[in-house]
Amino acid sequence: MIQDNPALIDAIRDRFAHVDSCPFQGERIFFENAGGALTLKSVAETSAFYAAIPDNPGRINPAGQGTQNVINKAKQDLAVFMNVTSGQFFAGESGTELLFRMIRTACLAAPNGAKAIGSSIEHPATRSAARRWAKIAGLDYVNVPHDNDTGLVTAEDYAGLMSPDVAVATILHASPVTGMGMDVAAISAAIRAVAPECLIIVDGIQHAAHGQLDLDSYNVDGYAISPYKVFSRHGYGIAWISDRLSALPHDMLIDAPATGWEFGTRDAGSYATVSDVVSYFDWLGGEVSGEADPRARIEAAGRAIHSYETHLTNTAINGTGNLPGLRDMDHVTILAGADNPAREGLVSIVINGKASEDVVEVLNQQGIRTHTRKADHYSGNVLTPLELSDCIRISFCHYNTEQEIARLLAAINEMGGDG
Missing domain, CATH: 3.40.640.10 (Type I PLP-dependent aspartate aminotransferase-like (Major domain))
Incomplete structure (x- = not known):
């Protein structure tokens, strides 16, 4: 699978434009995939x-x-x-x-x-x-x-x-x-x-x-x-x-x-x-399986992506190395629960005592791209019943890495003592 193959992760990342830097910002980690994923170089x-x-x-x-x-x-x-x-x-x-x-x-x-x-x-x-x-x-x-x-x-x-x-x-x-x-x-x-x-x-x-x-x-x-x-x-x-x-x-x-x-x-x-x-899904399926049929390769790619993105979200929620996960940070609340098998590559959180857009800006200044969701015409149907005015959406994709998540966790963990 993807998480067990660093060379494959490198090969995946190499196929995407601006995977670790933004032409406007410079070096950055991209955790805004739900707002629009990275673009394949071949597409450009x-x-x-x-x-x-x-x-x-x-x-x-x-x-x-x-x-x-x-x-x-x-x-x-x-x-x-x-x-x-x-x-x-x-x-x-x-x-x-x-x-x-x-x-x-x-x-x-x-x-x-x-x-x-x-x-x-x-x-x-x-x-x-x-x-x-x-x-x-x-x-x-x-x-x-x-x-x-x-x-x-x-x-x-x-x-x-x-x-x-x-x-x-x-x-x-x-x-x-x-x-x-x-x-x-x-x-x-x-x-x-x-x-x-x-x-x-x-x-x-x-x-x-x-x-x-x-x-x-x-x-x-x-x-x-x-x-x-x-x-x-x-x-x-x-x-x-x-x-x-x-x-x-x-x-x-x-x-x-x-x-x-x-x-x-x-x-x-x-x-x-x-x-x-x-073609990209077909290529990835060939890397993670021995399938010859195009549809079978695409299905294999989908299984590998799901498995790896689950690994990434679990890393964010449960922690990695010496870094606590989001679930163990007292100042963080995870929307829809920390243990939810329906999760697809996305974790939305609120940080106690902090406006979400301020948190997003602090992360952005550290080169970590996330996004604010507000209780507006886009997201009010979910946030208003939870009595939330906003939240921070952190969305992963299969070209993200554990090292990038570690940077994110360190930054959010530091916010716990200055509220």
Whole structure:
């Protein structure tokens, strides 16, 4: 596994731009991965190459056909990466924008008097879209409360509020505030047990970087990711939709193909960088396993990433060397509990008597990049019930190291005596 192979960690880090320094700040440790992961060097190179090509994909000329082939390959790569055998992939402005489009289409296609269901743990990307379009479409919105202590919502929580007239459902795969991953397959099954025709749309934006995606097993109708959070770049989102959702009435040009969901000329470079990301997972899977099949290598990479990120979060929580862990620092409170098996590479904390943004700034001055989450329109659904105005989000990825966590723990430990 990754944690037992220092040479592999070095090889992983070598594939990412700005892994230990910032062009604006200089040397720094990057623990802000939930806000946007590091970018693969190959992605930067690919982006520059395609940015200089003037031809539109699909035109009858070598560049037009060549860039269209790049787009087609990226969609095939995505199908392997996410393990899906039907439906279609398409790009949009962002993951949030794509979630709004999918949810809008599902709500407007729902029968009169039907219901939409979602949970209070969700990011506003799905929650705002579902509440807005449910109201416009005349649907009742059903809120599934999450558990404040665990930072989770479960299949049982959904099942308790389900009814046969639920036509639209939204699920968050992983929370960018608590860091907890939901059991999407189980929640989907609980929904379909009561309302089998329900259109189910999943926000996978926070989860995707952890490398364990299996759409065929989820039995859902829509799934969105933001590639800048999974080692690509800003400026676009990727959605997958089922054949059923593809065929519903949706925003499109008059007389355009009935199942077309993309608007305007596609950016071949964004698609090409998706292939770079999938190639990276394929490479990593080959390093941690003897698998020959691409999907099997990607699955191996996902298992290795999960194992190593669990090791990193456990190191932060339990300590390393002579440094106490976050759980043993009296001035630190860990959101959603120190022992939570649903955690995915993220630990959110508060430091007694200190404003989180002040803590983040102190850490930043020491070259340790973290982030403040406030009880605002992004995170208030999680923080307000906990009677917290803010928290410090520390988010890891598999290119981080124990040595970096030791620096973090030392800095936070020093804050205990000066409050």
